[in-house]
Amino acid sequence: MKIITVLGARPQFIKAAPVSRELRKKHTELIIHTGQHYDANMSDIFFEELHIPKPDFHLGIGSGSHGKQTGEMLAEIEKIILDEKPDYLLVYGDTNSTLAGALAAAKLHVPVIHIEAGLRSFNKKMPEEINRIMTDHVSEYLFCPTDTAIENLTNENITHNVINVGDVMFDAVEYNRQLAEEKSTVLADHELTSKDFYLITVHRAENTDDPEKMKNILDAFAKTEGTKVWPIHPRTKHKLESIGFDLASVPGLKVIEPVGYLDMLTLEYHAKKILTDSGGVQKEAYFMEVPCVTLREQTEWVETLEGDANILVGTDVGKILDAVQKDVNPSYKPVFGDGKASEKIVDILQS
Structure with a gap:
């Protein structure tokens, strides 16, 4: 199985570390770094500390307006998909890199895997909310971190290949x-x-x-x-x-x-x-x-x-x-899974 993973921002590097570790045991993964976070302290150090393989492609897009940044990413990712012909394209979360990767793949009929699917703040003034909604609606596999995310997708009539695997960020923290x-x-x-x-x-x-x-x-x-x-x-x-x-x-x-x-x-x-x-x-x-x-x-x-x-x-x-x-003494419940979300994702894709 050949998968292209699109990354661009600090939280995505963190989420990718445990998933890439599992994926690469049996499959081929190519990483595209869009350059959305381009400062060394926001990017390079995460690849080094988390032992994420160096990106196969670095787009160097950098900052810009939402339209400019997303459009430039989309065009470059499309070229790579056409050259590499992956079985799947994998995206994380809700950044402009997420949306660009998902749109490029969907338009070329490459199935999109969305990790951290189904999140909603219900505030469309946030660019992240637009990115989440659009990515979920073009994805083939939607791996959700919580039951609430499943409910959000059900309310939007998205029910095919929707699975609660837990949160991959919890995997990363535990590790x-x-x-x-x-x-x-x-x-x-x-x-x-x-x-x-x-x-x-x-x-x-x-x-x-x-x-x-x-x-x-x-x-x-x-x-x-x-x-x-x-x-x-x-x-x-x-x-x-x-x-x-x-x-x-x-x-x-x-x-x-x-x-x-x-x-x-x-x-x-x-x-x-x-x-x-x-x-x-x-x-x-x-x-x-x-x-x-x-x-x-x-x-x-x-x-x-x-x-x-x-x-x-x-x-x-x-x-x-x-x-x-405020003096608080909250209780913390295991609502984000068991720390094995990455293993579950790879097992499901393989089966």
Whole structure:
């Protein structure tokens, strides 16, 4: 079996690691890296740490408007499909790389495998929501991480080859958590004490492209007492600089360069709370039983909301501060599978 895998962003590298490990035991996999995340700290380090084979094709598309970026990817991926003639094309999640790969394959009648299918935030203003919906509707195999994802697809009359295999990101965390504890020096490097700092990530366009929302978020950070660690996304940093925000004025804020996967797992595990707008980080917080505050109005990971394990606050300063200060003791349920999603996916494709 010959499969082309399309990757482009940090969360996809993480998801691909356990799946590629299983796939390559018996099958041929070619990796296309679109270049959507092109900074070395957001890309190269993940391939190295997670032992993902180097991409067979690197498109180097980089940043740009959604239409430009997706269109350029689609055209380049189409060329590779025509040359390589794969049996399947595999995509992850909800990025522009996901949609470009799915559309290129579907138009050439190559069956599309969508891992992390069926997620919905029900907010079509988010580009990720459009990408999810369109990818699901052209996919041949839809591997879902939760029962909720199955229900979402059923409500859209998608029922053929829809399977709940669990979450491949849970596979990755289970595989790498102990390794992170042994190898990461990020706490010592930044003079951090376990459970004595907040971890921040902000990168969603719905926040970073809106100066008023970012002002509210930074205001809330400034009013949050204690140490706050922010491995800042290059795009977020650029946006803040372009509109004149001074991060140095936020008391207790440690802005650091983006970190690798093992360092990020370590920061997440040792944080007392995580403040994020990332879907992946919400889940990793849940896997490691660390309370999360999500800087969005909706989440595609509704399972994490039970018992205040994850609290949605949007960008309202008061809500953010209330959630940060709230004393929570949530229970965490095994709703994301058993850590063997990757094995199940490969077994199903083989059969």
